[in-house]
Amino acid sequence: xxxxxxxxxxxxxxxxxxxxxxxxxxxxxxxxxxxxxxxxxxxxxxxxxxxxxxxxxxxxxxxxxxxxxxxxxxxxxxxxxxxxxxxxxxxxxxxxxxxxxxxxxxxxxxxxxxxxxxxxxxxxxxxxxxxxxxxxxxxxxxxxxxxxxxxxxxx
Amino acid sequence: xxxxxxxxxxxxxxxxxxxxxxxxxxxxxxxxxxxxxxxxxxxxxxxxxxxxxxxxxxxxxxxxxxxxxxxxxxxxxxxxxxxxxxxxxxxxxxxxxxxxxxxxxxxxxxxxxxxxxxxxxxxxxxxxxxxxxxxxxxxxxxxxxxxxxxxxxxx
Numbered sequence: 001x002x003x004x005x006x007x008x009x010x011x012x013x014x015x016x017x018x019x020x021x022x023x024x025x026x027x028x029x030x031x032x033x034x035x036x037x038x039x040x041x042x043x044x045x046x047x048x049x050x051x052x053x054x055x056x057x058x059x060x061x062x063x064x065x066x067x068x069x070x071x072x073x074x075x076x077x078x079x080x081x082x083x084x085x086x087x088x089x090x091x092x093x094x095x096x097x098x099x100x101x102x103x104x105x106x107x108x109x110x111x112x113x114x115x116x117x118x119x120x121x122x123x124x125x126x127x128x129x130x131x132x133x134x135x136x137x138x139x140x141x142x143x144x145x146x147x148x149x150x151x152x153x154x155x
Numbered sequence: 156x157x158x159x160x161x162x163x164x165x166x167x168x169x170x171x172x173x174x175x176x177x178x179x180x181x182x183x184x185x186x187x188x189x190x191x192x193x194x195x196x197x198x199x200x201x202x203x204x205x206x207x208x209x210x211x212x213x214x215x216x217x218x219x220x221x222x223x224x225x226x227x228x229x230x231x232x233x234x235x236x237x238x239x240x241x242x243x244x245x246x247x248x249x250x251x252x253x254x255x256x257x258x259x260x261x262x263x264x265x266x267x268x269x270x271x272x273x274x275x276x277x278x279x280x281x282x283x284x285x286x287x288x289x290x291x292x293x294x295x296x297x298x299x300x301x302x303x304x305x306x307x308x309x310x
Contacts, residue, residue: 032216034223057216061187066211070191093253
């Protein structure tokens with residue numbers, strides 16, 4: 001099975017959700033993005049954001065967390081049907097990541113993926129490069145993050 | 156002081172470095188990117204990467220970790236000279252992030268920033284949008300990550 005056979009181009013697939021508990025927001029910020037509005041409720045209230053919110057790098061990594069779990073589940077689901085999940089390789093990177101709205105402590109972000117394009121790699125027979133639209137929206141249905149990712153697939 | 160006055164466009168400024176200790180690589184991967192080549196030395200050896208390496212989301216967040224520290228130091232340095240650091244706001248996102256080479260456990264990545272462009276925001280007098288080239292290279296001088304970030308600045 002190829003990714004394109006499994007997921008029709010243009011079809012949006014929800015891959016999971018993640019709740020950004022205040023302690024997780026603060027822990028990630030301590031490790032990677034120690035700015036007042038990610039660390040302290042009181043200081044965050046007086047910031048541009050108006051409340052404690054997650055580092056954008058945290059909400060990006062949250063997408064990956066959901067994707068890995070989703071992909072393991074998909075591989076198991078396919079195996080149970082006697083099918084073999086496509087082998088996905090490392091990502092060379094992504095494009096145009098946008099943090100569209102703050103993700104506040106306590107928010108739940110639902111992440112989704114849409115296959116935009118699957119292209120054969122001329123230089124590597126049997127390899128493909130897939131372009132995925134990756135999105136996250138909060139519990140109010142508001143888009144909070146969006147980016148385009150590339151994923152290599154080989155057979 | 157504006158960012159452009161402090162850092163001439165095109166000048167590369169090293170903002171710090173980060174060593175990706177094996178336990179940090181594994182801890183980040185457990186939290187956000189639990190794939191075998193980020194989790195287990197033995198399985199990583201037999202993977203495409205040939206060794207335990209950091210999640211790309213970890214090396215991206217590492218850039219932010221260095222930037223926040225750098226910026227605090229810069230603000231202190233300027234204050235000591237009686238100058239006021241530009242006020243930087245949230246980033247609306249970034250463009251074209253590329254993971255160019257794996258970052259292996261034990262590698263040290265040196266991160267740098269180059270101001271590419273500072274543009275006044277017509278819609279918000281006194282606000283600017285800065286485009287930064289963000290880069291990381293390993294201890295062998297090989298580029299491992301690169302992206303363009305936007306940062307808002309207001310006076």
